Amino acid sequence: MDGVHYLLDLAIILFAAKLFSTIGKKFGVPEVVGEIIAGLVIGSAVLGVVKESDFLSIMAELGVIMLMFEAGLGTNLQELKSSGVKATLIACAGVIIPLILGTILFMSFYGFDSFGSERFMKGIFLGTIMSATSVSITVAALKELGKLSSTVGTTIVSAAIIDDVLGIILLTVVTGLSGGSQSESVSSVLLKVPAFFAGAIVTGFLVYRAMSWLDGAYSHHRRIPIISLCYCFLLAYLSETYFGIADITGAYVAGVILCNLSDRDYVARRVDISSYMIFAPIFFAGIGLKTSFGAMDSRLLMFSVCFVIVALVSKVIGCGGCARLLGFDSGDSLKVGAGMMTRGEVALITAQKGLALGLLTADYFTAVILMILVSSVVTPVILKKLYQ
């Protein structure tokens, strides 16, 4: 990176994100969507004035971590407990349906084959890519609508967190089945996931006690939000590095642990300001920034379009249908289904793993990126419509 070029990048990203989100708002489009489009416009897809860099990736990651930490802080523990069983079932349905439909989609394009064959495995893998919800966009959209702590909001967020864990297990099983040497053993994953949550709960209890004491002694002191943020970063680091669980899940859990702190709003406000001033716009614009439309033949284009449609619809059927069966009314079921449609970096990471294992060719990346982009743009718009 030459000199202080990152300053120009920051100025352009923050300005464009604010400009497009403001314009979007005038047309009733959620701010998040405006920010993603800003990234598309300034990125290589259109103007090409800002390029991806390591620095921007880290800033974007910090943005989504802070977003999830805030979501955790805003959690109503009672609500979370009561939504637990339902959220788990919704998450399961939201993984199984896309997995099945994704496999069928692949085979209907490239030919059906028997269980265990290479073509079948490729189909399963494409289904796996479809299965992981990325909740950050939904969190931002719900926050904008003021519905993050509602029953539907809590259900979506907790289902997405469970979905994340299911996604890891699924990926491990699939790569294990296809015999990749770099894949982790299923049993190790099945040990690590409960170990993380058990560890987080036990240490979280101690952290909460310590923070409560500190908060009682130094209410509304800067040290409260700063140390809370340290804890968030630490848990995000530990979850990703030692337990194979996404850093954003760690950040969310850190937020949940601190969500009953009496200074909870004071902390959330400070994290929110840091986030919206710099980090969050970089994350949302970063989604657009990453997108470039490579050369595509008509078959791949057709496949990509179907891929995106199946990805969206399968979550609505899986999660929304399950919610309906669990007693949500049809409006709320649709909201749950729509809220779970967003895909993100987990899909990309899974696709990269597939590339390394030879289960995927680079061509399919365009389909995956399209799915991330379309779901990120469509979800907030649909959620807003549903809440009107």
Add this chain to the structure above:
Amino acid sequence: MDGVHYLLDLAIILFAAKLFSTIGKKFGVPEVVGEIIAGLVIGSAVLGVVKESDFLSIMAELGVIMLMFEAGLGTNLQELKSSGVKATLIACAGVIIPLILGTILFMSFYGFDSFGSERFMKGIFLGTIMSATSVSITVAALKELGKLSSTVGTTIVSAAIIDDVLGIILLTVVTGLSGGSQSESVSSVLLKVPAFFAGAIVTGFLVYRAMSWLDGAYSHHRRIPIISLCYCFLLAYLSETYFGIADITGAYVAGVILCNLSDRDYVARRVDISSYMIFAPIFFAGIGLKTSFGAMDSRLLMFSVCFVIVALVSKVIGCGGCARLLGFDSGDSLKVGAGMMTRGEVALITAQKGLALGLLTADYFTAVILMILVSSVVTPVILKKLYQ
């Protein structure tokens, strides 16, 4: 960088900075000093748990940029105008005295020589390294004391800004005299500096008008602080990249341009929160983090100690003495002199340039780093004592 290691770095830095600044406060030491010491402790000098990285350098730079932007925003324009002439004279004295005393120090250690000789040039170069004040630590210390907008505070900050410009000119002249091919021509620098300030004032007037209009239409909207910060980053980028003026000076000028905005405090508050939650502690801890004590022979050690003492004393004599002559009372003169003692990255950059030109050997870097560290720790402590 492996995976999300930066999360661990952030958690450690923010926690240590807060811990040490809190402990320091109990002993009456300014917070800034506590944060620098935190960096020393976690850095390679003591524990070695956090290493420097590109990411941390950029975050630190953003921290000091936001700090200077805030200082600019807090400026009283009347005060700045009335302190202009005095500040210029103080800055000149604060460059000339260290230059002379630094040269004499070098030659009294390594032998006197005639004007224009290599040894003489080396002496002059060491004096040049001593001449550039880095005002950021002083700004933080004055802010902590609530004295940033006082007459003394404004004088120090504007003198330091002018000092920065004088430093560039001096460096250009000295490297020009020593005939380095990579040195810029003196005339080009003498054109660029006024061009920057003229350009900043003219465009700044337009920016201020536009922002005032926006502020009137959307008072207390997020867009005001965000766009202000964009402008700060942009001006910092332009000043450093195209005019050879430090990015922090650009940031300060951006703040001054916006300092009469009716939402000025609203903007400053949001920048302040973003800054103290993450960026500023990384900057201050970064000073300690960079420090490591290499092997030293006794002569070099002796020289380094004298170098630090001369560096501190020469600013007090130059700036403080000049302030006294200009009619400040002796207490305020001492504050001005003490406030100008801090050195920072400009000294390091100058030293690096000297290394490239063969005017300096790597040994002297320890002396320069020691000067930065000692002045950064001593200045806030002395300022606090003087204000009591």
